Amino acid sequence: MSTGKLYIGRKVRESRLAHGHTQAAFAERLGISTSYLNQIENNQRPVSATVLLALAEKFQIEMSELSAGSSDRLLSALSEALADPLFENYSPGMQELKLVVQNAPGLAHALVACHQAYRRNSEQLAGFDQMSRTSGLADPTPYEEVRDFFHFMDNYIHEIDMAGEKLAHSIGIPEAETGAALAAHLEMRHGVRILKAAEGEEVLRRYDPASRLLYLNAYSPASTRHFQMAYQIASLELKTEIDTIARRAEFRSPESVEICRIGLRNYFAGAVTLPYQSFVTAARELRHDLELLAARFGASLEQVAHRLSTLQRPSMKGVPVFFARFDRAGNITKRHSAAKLQFARFGAACPLWNVHQSFELPGRIIRQLAETPDGVRYLCVATEIAKSGGGFNASRRRYAIALGCEVAYAGDFVYADGLDLNNRAAFDPIGISCRICERASCDQRASPPFKRRLHVDHDLRSPVPYRLE
Numbered sequence: 001m002s003t004g005k006l007y008i009g010r011k012v013r014e015s016r017l018a019h020g021h022t023q024a025a026f027a028e029r030l031g032i033s034t035s036y037l038n039q040i041e042n043n044q045r046p047v048s049a050t051v052l053l054a055l056a057e058k059f060q061i062e063m064s065e066l067s068a069g070s071s072d073r074l075l076s077a078l079s080e081a082l083a084d085p086l087f088e089n090y091s092p093g094m095q096e097l098k099l100v101v102q103n104a105p106g107l108a109h110a111l112v113a114c115h116q117a118y119r120r121n122s123e124q125l126a127g128f129d130q131m132s133r134t135s136g137l138a139d140p141t142p143y144e145e146v147r148d149f150f151h152f153m154d155n156y157i158h159e160i161d162m163a164g165e166k167l168a169h170s171i172g173i174p175e176a177e178t179g180a181a182l183a184a185h186l187e188m189r190h191g192v193r194i195l196k197a198a199e200g201e202e203v204l205r206r207y208d209p210a211s212r213l214l215y216l217n218a219y220s221p222a223s224t225r226h227f228q229m230a231y232q233i234a235s236l237e238l239k240t241e242i243d244t245i246a247r248r249a250e251f252r253s254p255e256s257v258e259i260c261r262i263g264l265r266n267y268f269a270g271a272v273t274l275p276y277q278s279f280v281t282a283a284r285e286l287r288h289d290l291e292l293l294a295a296r297f298g299a300s301l302e303q304v305a306h307r308l309s310t311l312q313r314p315s316m317k318g319v320p321v322f323f324a325r326f327d328r329a330g331n332i333t334k335r336h337s338a339a340k341l342q343f344a345r346f347g348a349a350c351p352l353w354n355v356h357q358s359f360e361l362p363g364r365i366i367r368q369l370a371e372t373p374d375g376v377r378y379l380c381v382a383t384e385i386a387k388s389g390g391g392f393n394a395s396r397r398r399y400a401i402a403l404g405c406e407v408a409y410a411g412d413f414v415y416a417d418g419l420d421l422n423n424r425a426a427f428d429p430i431g432i433s434c435r436i437c438e439r440a441s442c443d444q445r446a447s448p449p450f451k452r453r454l455h456v457d458h459d460l461r462s463p464v465p466y467r468l469e
Contacts, residue, residue, distance in 0.1 A: 009041045015059050015314045016041075017158050030054045060315045073151060075101045076342030078108050081115035083436045083449075109152075116140060142255040146263055147335075149249050155336040156312035157267055159241055164271025167233070174278055178298050179222060182229040182272075186214065190236050194229070204228055207235070219390050223273075223300040230269035238268060267310075274299060274307045280318045283308060287414040288319070290365065290381075290403070302385055305403045309336045319409045322378075326355055326400045333399070339406050340376050344433030351444045352430045358384040358400035367415050369407070371427040373438050380404040381415050440468045 016026040027037040030051055039045040047055075055061040078097055082090065092100075101108050117140070140148070150157075168174070171181040186192040190212065197203055197215040205228035206215040214232055216225045234242070246260045274297050286292045293304045302325065311318025322337035330348045337343060349355065354368035361384065368380040381404060387397040410416035420426045431437030434446045443463035448454055455467045 008047060009044075011061070011314070012037070012047070012055070013041045014158060015055065015061055018314045019059060029058055071101050071105070072340055073337070073342055074105060074108050074112070077112045080344060080433075080436050081112050084115060084118075086115075086118065113140075116144075140252070142251075142253055142259050145251055145253075145256045146259045149251075149260060150263060151336065154312045154338065155310050157245065157264065158313070159245065160238070160264055160268050161271045161276055161310070161313065163238060163241065164230075164268045165275040165277065167237075168272050168275035168278075173272065173275060174297050178226045178273055179229070182226060182233070186229060186233065190233075192232070192236070205232065207232055219388075219394075221300065223294075223298060223303060226273050226298065227266075227269045227303065230272040231265050233272070234265035234268035238265070270303065270307050270310070273297065274303065276311070276313060277316070279307060280311050280316065283311075283318060284412070287412060289414045290383075300385070301383065302399075302401050305401050306334065308403065309338060312338060319405055319412050321403055321405045324349075324355070324402045326402070328359055328398055330356070339378070339404070340374075341372060341378060341404070341406075342432065344436065348433070348446070350431045350433065350437070351446070352428055352442070353382075353402070354380055354428075355382040355400045355402040358382045359398065362386070362398075365415070367419065369419060369421070369427040370404075370430045371424075373429075373431055377407040377424075377427050378404045379407055379410040379413060379416050379419070379421075381413070 016023070019026070021029070023037050023041075024034050027034045030037065031054060032051060036045065040047055040051070075097060078101060079094075081087075082092060082097070167185075171185050173181055183194050186194065192207075192212045192214050195213055195215050196218040197206060201215075201217075203215070204217050204220055204224060207213070208215070214229070216228055220228075242261055242264045245264060246257050249260060251257050251260060279293075279297065282293060282296055286296070288308065290301050290304050293299070294301050297304070299307075305323050308318065308321050309323035320338035322339045322341050322343075323334070324332050324336075324343060325334040326349065327333055332343060332349060335343045343349070353370065354366050357366060358364075363384065365381060365383045368382070369377065370380050371377045380402060382400055382402045384398060384400050387399070388394050405413065407421055410419075410421055429439060429442070431439060431442070435449060437445075437449055439445075445464050448468065453468070456465065457467070
């Protein structure tokens with residue numbers, strides 16, 4: 001691989017933290033000065049070939065991984081932003097975009113943020129008349145800001161993940177029954193007792209600090225109750241660590257900070273109930289069979305699929321997968337991709353993706369071989385899930401979850417068995433979003449792509465009422 005001007009500060013910092021080293025100790029192991037390491041970690045200087053070899057030899061960092069990860073996500077977001085007609089006179093090549101992302105990631109992030117603000121402003125102003133308020137519309141919503149925080153952290157928070165795994169090992173998870181182990185820890189360490197929530201009380205979890213009672217919905221699945229107990233442990237034990245991470249993110253609003261705290265506690269809950277090393281080992285052994293993993297760890301399919309997308313620990317990474325959850329209207333309510341496929345930040349997902357079919361086949365796991373316009377091929381897995389907190393009269397929330405990997409990793413998944421991975425004709429052509437998909441012949445297109453002129457022939461009617469020039 002090329003070793004010229006490679007900025008991998010975040011990956012170097014992750015490796016240092018994973019090994020428990022200070023900057024001084026890490027720099028000494030690499031044979032460089034502490035100031036040089038500090039500049040590398042802050043992307044102020046590129047790494048040299050000598051440092052790359054030292055990282056590979058002494059800390060088992062895979063050199064093939066150094067250009068992947070967050071740079072792929074940033075490149076995807078930047079490409080989508082610059083596809084907007086707003087930049088119709090500027091069409092940078094992919095190599096130029098890669099140089100910007102690699103050498104000036106702060107500038108790339110700033111441009112993506114500006115474009116997001118512009119899009120939010122435009123879309124909201126379209127719904128107001130001339131007298132509507134015009135201040136504050138460009139700010140991201142708290143949920144959007146927190147979503148992007150996790151997105152550009154590779155959906156992996158090292159300090160929280162390690163704390164969750166440490167607790168799991170100390171109380172015997174996954175060997176012990178998860179619910180009993182968590183309940184015993186809450187009572188012995190914090191004097192917190194578990195009770196059933198009142199009949200008809202529509203809550204998953206309610207904690208009373210004064211009486212130190214944790215009320216859980218008795219009709220929730222066991223996996224949900226376990227998750228809520230682990231969440232409560234995070235609230236009681238990790239306040240300092242969570243506050244530090246949230247403060248370091250420099251969010252724009254107090255609401256974003258609070259939502260991030262919830263997200264970090266949820267992350268801890270996943271790390272406790274599905275401890276990293278045990279889970280990544282089981283995933284390989286069971287070939288990423290969602291149902292078998294759920295049964296082994298007493299978790300839900302969604303919890304397992306989401307956890308698979310967080311396996312980004314340096315020197316112990318899992319297969320890079322993408323994960324998303326959709327509601328019946330096609331809205332993406334959760335998303336992350338450690339693969340090259342990146343979800344569009346605006347617009348709906350491609351209708352040719354098998355995830356939409358999941359709602360027609362409840363309870364079944366369906367497979368799809370798919371190819372994106374850039375020629376990358378994927379194994380896609382999707383299934384419908386339903387959530388209910390009660391009996392016949394209780395409302396049921398329905399979602400579809402999607403999971404997948406690049407076809408090079410498909411052999412690690414049981415879902416690839418029997419599929420003809422070498423037959424290009426077996427791969428369905430899908431896109432990321434109609435707004436940026438360049439496929440000219442798609443008869444499911446919902447809107448024309450940016451930066452493409454349309455040709456309308458009044459004497460010819462095809463499934464899509466225009467052609468792309």
